[in-house]
Amino acid sequence: MTHAATANLPFKVHDIRVEGLQRLPVEKVYAALPIQAGDSIDHDQVADAVKRLFATGNFEDVQLGRDGDDLVVIVSERPTIAKIDISGNKSIDEDNLRKGLKQAGLVEGEVYQRSTLQAIAGELQRQYVSQGRYGADIQTKSVALPRNRVELKIEIYEGKAARIRDINIVGNTLFDDDTLLKDFELKPSHFWSFIKGDDKYSREKLSGDLERLRSYYLDRGYINFSIESTQVSVTPDRKNVFITINVAEGEQYTVNDVKLAGDLVVDENQLRPLLVIKKGQVFSQQLVTYTSDLIKRRLGNEGYTFAEVHGVEQDTGSDNNTVDVTFYVDPGNKVYVRRINFTGNAKTDDEVLRRELRQFEQAPANTSLIDLSRQRLQRLGYFSTVDADTPRVPNSDDLVDVDYKVEEQPSGSIGANVGYSDSSGFIFGANVTQNNWRGTGNRVSFALSRSDVRDSYSFSHYNPYYTLDGVSRGFSLFYSKIDFDQTSVASYAADRLGGSVTFGYPISEYSRLSFGATYEKTDITTGDYVAYDIYQFLDEYGDKFNEYKGNISLQTSTLNRGVLPDRGWSSTLGLEVAVPGSDYGFYKLNWSGQKYFPLTRRWTVRTRGEVGYGDGYGQDKSLPFFENYYSGGIGSVRGYESRSLGPRSPGMIYVDNGTVDPSPDPVGGNLLTEASLELIFPTPFAPDSRSVRTFLFADAGNVFQTEFNDAADNVSWNEMRTSVGVGLTWLTAIGPLSFDLAKPLNDQPGDDTEVFQFSLGQVF
Template structure:
């Protein structure tokens, strides 16, 4: 007769082990009820083997060991003679998880969260885990302001001890903020403080800004901004005593109350430096932006800490810490400030690594490095190297991180991660611009040719106004110390009537060679020589001024040219910069022996200045002046400046501003340009909404101004004047540039603000291969 010992779970106590009348020696172990779990898994978790003595303590340990595996929801131990019988009921496995009703949180993110908590197909199902997940999901929706969110789950039993889980989500509406009240402020009015908040009560544009949607994370950020506002103005005892967020019964309206204690304003009594400073103290003191008598400012304190740590980092103390120790004096509301410096060990760079440059050669990146391997790590040189990579214009983004070398305390690796982008101005055989029409031809125009860092232009371009055969090559590192060399040969025919200029055309061939010499990290000097031969062909109704010049100087000109220029740039990127400035000053001179003798002086400058985290002010100007010298009586018309269109004054047709030459038959006049150019632009760059990746796109609202003048107007010209800023033309509008695989695609919508009767306007303008 079989004898079974029932589990105390069902008879003796609430503990899951067998009531034993007496102990026994196990001769065999039998496991019943297994479906997916192997016997080996049971025996590995079981602290009993054949030959062991079974008593109450052994049974307790055995059942605990089996339950700890998490595979079983019920365990029974019994005795059949000297055989220990283990009967188990396995927990079901999860066959599938379906989620319905979620819109605010992606399904993939929800499934990833469930998987991290142990709920995924193939895993063991536990009701307690599912309940914890339900509460966690509800908390996530509450954090988004969806107080009415409900999470319900359905468990469907399936064959072979499996279950299907279905999670039904009712997200509800995001509760909107109806009122924000700050209590306890006597120094600053509510309106001033509420301007600091990202969260705002419902307003006219809330549907677009979503600033009235309550979020716990956003409120935490607003409270931190409020705290910083007071601490930056000397109120070191400022405190947010409590915050109440209440919700209406329908869970759709939120009311926020913030209780604060302002305290007294404190000033700086004295400033001290302490610790192992390493750098001469006078140098460090120059970096301290808080002075005796100043109002205490946490922002200024933090900025000083950053400056001091960065200065130490420039000398290799990469992991230096600077901590501020403020000592308040209640009697006169002052603070003694001590900056305590802990430089740590001087750190050296083991390796400089590059990641992501699938096209650009390592050598091209490495020659831009100012942080060398084997030398001490300099924060300035590491950042300077990153900036130089950004300025190349080959990459959408450049990031740098320093990684400690395992097993050492004084070495790091510097890793630069780059993301490449199209680097050709027009890298296809098709282009278009409104000034030149359809541009056809086989050509290569690459600033990073085959990843070498060299600039190459090769091929044929033809449009309704111009045909160009050209080969150009530029090596920015002709020598290892950064001397550059470039040369260019070309043949060009231009029909100026098709470009909205006067009725003539030119055939030009020539070439040039240019060298550049670096003066500093941000500036260089360039100089070069070239020659070109120009043949002018006039039409039947050419402008009088052009015909008179040809009658005097002829229609073929061989000119020898010398140019010299100075360039400076602190721009953070080579393409679509967002901060810094650049400027260039150049002189072009026709040398003695040329058929035409003249000179031209040009200045270009631009400035990018961030206004906010998302807005940038862009200012730029282009100034030019030219005149004849020697035997040439006046500035050659083929060297004139023109204005209007992209890169100039948008909203006016290309090249149409300024003086206009009267034709022979006196029936019409054509733009002929002038010897003085004045142009300027002010833009506010902003991110386009609904576009996540803004690195290859730029949008801006702009105000353009400019015109062309002539210092020697003739009677055969209309609309001609000497330099007169009152004659500047203005336009305003909106523009977008997108860096595509074919090059920059640019368009603008502009309104001419003060067009004259002789001016030609154009609202919509676009081009492939040109940025604004």
């Protein structure tokens, strides 16, 4: 700090003149200068003025002088930062690094201060040390540019993180080191460390591990447990560290009594069952926290959304090491919902989301209903994530808003194909399935396929809220026809024409009862060759059937998501009957279900089962062959070709003269049994993604014919086919893609196996 000589003081200032400014306006100097024209000044006032100008941070040098009766202020401006160049940083993201620089005042366009840059270098050095990078080196320099500007260069050499050679706990007599270190995130170097990276020292990770250690003892009754000290020793080459943790375990305590105190707005008899920590138990901090959360949730169900519950243990002072646990309840004000808001639903109509809600506006805020509403939105299958928040309304103690944030995901599939085959000629096909048609929540599907041989069309529509009470309605139309005059394809074809309508009624929060009716006209056309069993059936019953079917089903689902769930279960039990008046009387009874068993947050076991049985009734002796069950393929028993398992015809008969060719052909059966076991695990390249799922699987299943004229096969469970493999399902923009690699375990001669299988548009 330099003062120009200010001789002949004091004097009365006639005018003030500023010299040396390059980019700053003169007004900034006048604003900081505590002297005005007409003031009489002395040495103290001059010194104060210089201090104030320096305090602005804009000047490297300030001088005050006198020219007659004029005060002359001569300044030398600090340079401005034209550019900040950062290089060498890998473990610290550059965006985060620049945010830190901005908070410290180092921003392009601002005044440059050397002391700040030096402080930043020191702080960066400390951050790298906290990551165990003891060899990190931070070099900073400024490069002068024209017009009083500088370019700052921050060159970082991060070095390698020091590896943990040993973690030693001192003072533990109740539990050995291996037991206590099992839940640590940090580990001494081991064989898999080069993949997991868990042997790289980090101060933050060590802090987390120390909290886990403390919780381990507190959850086992050692309320006086303490960590006395922690030492981290670095080897001279800075490549390895040794961690020593000194602990004092104390005595184990049991619970003498559990009490409730405070403002119990809910009857104590209703809160008592929520006390999961009991008299006589070993004290556990985890149970205390869990109990507090249960009580807060119960109060939240009554509208006390911001209730506070604190569990406090107090030594009884007895010789038997016991504590009293008291839960102090502060319910706060009862809270009401002012408004419910949605964000993220760019495609889905607001009405579609609101009809799933169980928490309403202007009603008391209910924690359970808010969470149930979130679950119902998640089960729609339109969103990959749904989060709920309850911010307070500003300047109000008894109002909250409920904000649901959703992230939309693909909820349908689309496909098209163009091709040519010798048997069918030119082929054109297109299909679209959309579970959230134009954001209305309706499911629409249509498909068409045309070729020289086959034409098929189908359309279906499902409205889950046909009425405001949640009654659903669905209908479908379908038509397909094959021209055998244009092909030499053997076997048979079923020309179909029909439609169906279904109504569903909610009978609980998780269950729905559905009723439906279907009309279907089936014309069977045979080629030159047809399966012998089918030939016999057509010879006895003819080849034209008009079927009037009624169906009823009970569907229950507690799945946490509509697509790729990993929690909950679902079940569907259905009965379909061809009613009197149909050309052929039969019924089909089906059950399918799945359940998820979480092992950890990311690992889940899924079980799936399906059973189906059909038969004729009255004079009709068996299930017609065109209603048979089939098994095999993706979503069924993987590793075997689609619809290839089960009974096979004794041979193919030449229709013109009755000659039988002994080549067998799958004909399906009237009894279906399938089961699957899957282990769902984090996808290696996208462990946190909800749009990709990887799994190991084991499948078993087959179809059987329990009665079919004189050629009936007996059911033999030894005929169950099994397979194992690995699969992946990926939700893409055009629909879910599933890929499976499967290995059949007990395939028999004649089975059609298939190692690689994929599908588009189905999720299993």
